[in-house]
Amino acid sequence: MTDEARGFCLWFTGLSGAGKSTIAGIVASQLRERGRRVEVLDGDEVREHLSRGLGFSKEDRDTNIRRIGFVASLLARNGVVAITAAISPYRAVRDEVRGWMDDFVEVFVDTPIDLCEERDVKGLYARARAGDVPAFTGVSDPYEPPLQPEVTVRTEGRDPADSAGDVVAYLDRAGLLG
Amino acid sequence: MTDEARGFCLWFTGLSGAGKSTIAGIVASQLRERGRRVEVLDGDEVREHLSRGLGFSKEDRDTNIRRIGFVASLLARNGVVAITAAISPYRAVRDEVRGWMDDFVEVFVDTPIDLCEERDVKGLYARARAGDVPAFTGVSDPYEPPLQPEVTVRTEGRDPADSAGDVVAYLDRAGLLG
Numbered sequence: 001m002t003d004e005a006r007g008f009c010l011w012f013t014g015l016s017g018a019g020k021s022t023i024a025g026i027v028a029s030q031l032r033e034r035g036r037r038v039e040v041l042d043g044d045e046v047r048e049h050l051s052r053g054l055g056f057s058k059e060d061r062d063t064n065i066r067r068i069g070f071v072a073s074l075l076a077r078n079g080v081v082a083i084t085a086a087i088s089p090y091r092a093v094r095d096e097v098r099g100w101m102d103d104f105v106e107v108f109v110d111t112p113i114d115l116c117e118e119r120d121v122k123g124l125y126a127r128a129r130a131g132d133v134p135a136f137t138g139v140s141d142p143y144e145p146p147l148q149p150e151v152t153v154r155t156e157g158r159d160p161a162d163s164a165g166d167v168v169a170y171l172d173r174a175g176l177l178g
Numbered sequence: 179m180t181d182e183a184r185g186f187c188l189w190f191t192g193l194s195g196a197g198k199s200t201i202a203g204i205v206a207s208q209l210r211e212r213g214r215r216v217e218v219l220d221g222d223e224v225r226e227h228l229s230r231g232l233g234f235s236k237e238d239r240d241t242n243i244r245r246i247g248f249v250a251s252l253l254a255r256n257g258v259v260a261i262t263a264a265i266s267p268y269r270a271v272r273d274e275v276r277g278w279m280d281d282f283v284e285v286f287v288d289t290p291i292d293l294c295e296e297r298d299v300k301g302l303y304a305r306a307r308a309g310d311v312p313a314f315t316g317v318s319d320p321y322e323p324p325l326q327p328e329v330t331v332r333t334e335g336r337d338p339a340d341s342a343g344d345v346v347a348y349l350d351r352a353g354l355l356g
Binding site for chain 1: 215217227228230241244245248249252253255256257258
């Protein structure tokens, strides 16, 4: 691995519980094994460090996404694979962030909401249905799927490792790992 | 240059107009010439992207510094030389950020306030003296110099290139460029 390595941003988007972080983690491991420097910017971690005090209004969500995008762009232009795994529900701000980078790969983790809700890893859907979580994406706040994502992974009935494999296969085809 | 390159954080601190950004820019150029990946996190730019809405109370300043430190730590652990050039007036939060990284080099740009005020590049001292800028470091807000900075550069009567040379000489001695 040389410092000539080309950085890029791998931007996962999808509902809470869709599988973004799980798939991102597998992809990250595989790219590290291939000698790449990889940083995963998880939605919750970034909120803690960069966006404490922001809420879940559209404006605050957009600000949070712009901050994640700013950090991802700094990493990407320094040869790092910056992987983000935030819900990032709004299309316009995702497209804005895309414009900041030379190489932006949007991965739509397309999991039906019923399945996300059935998994409900963090118990958030139950709380949202009970009215305890305001502006919850997919329940009481919109999710705008990408119109032309570089990769779409449909996770229903599939192993996360297979979804991760689809992403890495795309990166290979696109010449981003070369 | 290989990806084995060791990242670190080069943290400039000093009054407004002390010469932090100028010296940081010269150091950045020299390190890039030596094949390193370098990112300069300028105070004003970072405020725009990560801390819009924050003011200049101690709490808000500390939050801003923690955000710069978080981003610097992500870059440093990915082999990048992360150079920060924010006033960062408070000692405690600088030391907190230091604790987040393996290699943290604090550079105190020690310029007498009279000289900073005489230069007054951004016209801020004049405005602060007129009472137009609240909580201005060195005028109406404290600056706490580092007690044990890795490098102190006294800029009075010296060329910025000489100060930059002192910094690079330290990095060489410390084995950070090896």
